[in-house]
Amino acid sequence: MTTHGAALQDAVAHATEVLTAPVAGLVPGRLSTSEWMMMVRDVERLGRLVDAARVALAGDAEQRTGGPVDALAALRFASAVDAVATLTGLADRDAKRRIRLGATLNAGLSLTGAETRSVYPSVARAVSAGNLGVDAATILTDALEGVSPRIDPVVIAEAEEALVHLAEGSPDHPPLRADLVRGQAHLFVEAIDPDGVRPREEVARRKRRFTIGPDTHDGLIPVHGLLTLEIGAGLKRLIDAHVRKVTFTDGPRQLDDTTRPVEAAESVESVESVDDRTPAQRRHDTLADIVSAASRVKDAPELAGAAPAIIVTVTQTVLDSGRGVGSIDGVDTPISVDAIEKMTDSRGIQTVTMNPDRRILSLGSVQRCFTSSQRRAITARDGGCVIPGCTTPAGWCEVHHVIPWRAGGETHTDNGVLLCWGHHQNIDRGPWRLTMSDGIPHVRGPGHPDRTHTTKTRTGPPLTRTG
Ligand SMILES: [Zn+2]
Structure with a gap:
């Protein structure tokens, strides 16, 4: 054993022996408050001292796998991370983090055995003195690493020294908490590297992505992605605006109701109490409204010369009986005839009749869908x-057949009402009942025990009429 190793081992053995009994016998409740405060502070400092050794030792793992002799591979460790994780019982992620900080802070040994300086000598000194915790040290070195390729090393060194001084405290000021260290580090970095924001945005733009699918075995399509700040914030605002808690009025609308925003009207019960969707489900439904609105835009991009239609294959028997399933082109999970009918109501249907060997026999015209002029009238x-209580604007809504098409309901303005995607999905099961009376939609539901004329229009005179 080297003398360096022997001295360290002695010290560790001694500290362990001295500490084991008092730690095992610690009853914090028996401490006075001033003793408790002192212990919290002093034990933290002791912990930081031990952390300094842990970080320094872990940081050396890389050195032992690199170089001409891979000492760790010879001991059957797969990597530096594997060695540290196995020896300490840490999770890979934590071992990796500890190695990274240690490797950044450790002084090196040159080929002649002389010590080389740490890249961040001030941080390294404060950590090994037990003055700076691992969290704060990681925040500081990460912030400085981020700007070091572009900034003069002298400036970096000055910033490092000033930040460490702030973070570890001095006789004049107390140490900074780790979460405040982050804020200070950002301020320094922005001051010495004002152009840094631009490269960061460049990197963010390169990393932007959005992926859809494939569908999972439980019939859902996962989406993943990273949105740029402006798109993410825009989407969040758009969705939040419609997901927020809304209230609705009690009883039939009064004459002046149409001039008042719905939210400002007297509320008796929040939609929450009848809307059993979670906030995440409501965000999904708002996205559905946006998708449905976007697919109706006149100059939507075309796929193979046609508007981006969804191709659904379903047999006539299933459509006629209203029972069974069909399939969406490009999706493995079958779709119920119920869902197909809702899509049909708002997007239209073009029937393709094929014989059993899939030769096309006839091509029907688009039918069953409300025309754009009908939609305009219904919107008005x-x-x-x-x-x-629902705030979904007309442009995002689907047109719903109040009397279903299959039950003989006509595709006529007197039989169509606007519903957002979420309410359209639920209208047959949910608490709301829709009826048409002389071409005017009425609802019955929570807060509306009688059939109540319903409209969100603010353009014309109120059409109050109960039937
Ligand atoms: Zn709605």
């Missing part, structure tokens, strides 16, 4: 999703 009447 309903002004948005007709469910009380």
Whole structure:
């Protein structure tokens, strides 16, 4: 054993022996408050001292796998991380983090055995003195590493020294908490590297991505992605604006109701109490509204010469009986005829008749869907999703057949109302009942025990009429 190793081992053995009994016998409740405060502070400092040794030792793992002799591979460790994780019982992630900080702070040994300086000597000194915790040290070195390729090393060294001084405290000021160290580090970095924001945005723009699918075995399509700040913030605002808690009025609308925003009206019960969707489900439904609105835009991009239609294959028997499933082109999970009918109502259907060997026999015209002029008329009447309290604007809504098409309901303005995607999905099961009376939509539901005329339109005179 080297003398360096022997001295260290002695010290560790001694400290362990001295500490084991008092730590095992510690009853914090028996301490006076001033003793407790002192212990919290002093034990933390002791912990930081031990951390300094842990970080320094872990940081050396890389050195032992690099170089001409891979000492760790010879001991059957797969990597530096594997060695540290196995020896300490740490998770890989934590071992990696500890190695990274140690490797950054450790002084090196040159080929002649002379010590070379640490890259961040001030941070290294404060850590090994037990004055700076591992968290704060990681924050500081990460912040400085981020700007070091572009900034003069002298400036970096000055910033490092000033930050460490702030973070570890001095006789004049107390040490900074780790979360405040982050803020200070950002301020310094922005001061010495004002152009840094631009490269960061460049990197963010390169990393932007959005992926959809494939569908999972439980019939859902996962989405993943990283949005740029402006797109992410824009999407969040758009969705939040419609997901927020809304209230609705009690009883039939009064004459002046149409001039008042729905939210400002007297509320008796929040939609929350009848809306059993979670906030995440409501965000999904708002996204559905946005998707449905975007697919209706006149100059939407075309796929193979046609508007981006969804191709659904379903047999006539299933459509006629209203029972069974079909399939969406490009998706493995089958879709119920119920869902197909809702898509049909708002997007239209073009029937392709094929014989059993899939030769096309006939091609029907688009039918069953409300035309754009019908939709405009319905929009003028309903002004948005007709469910009380729902704020989904008309442009995002689907047109719903109040009497289903299969039950003989016509594709006529007197049989169509605007519903957002979420309410459209739930209208057959949910608490709301829709009826048409002389071409005017009425709802019955929570807070509306009687059939209540419903409209969100703010353009014309109120059409109060109960039937
Ligand atoms: Zn709605």
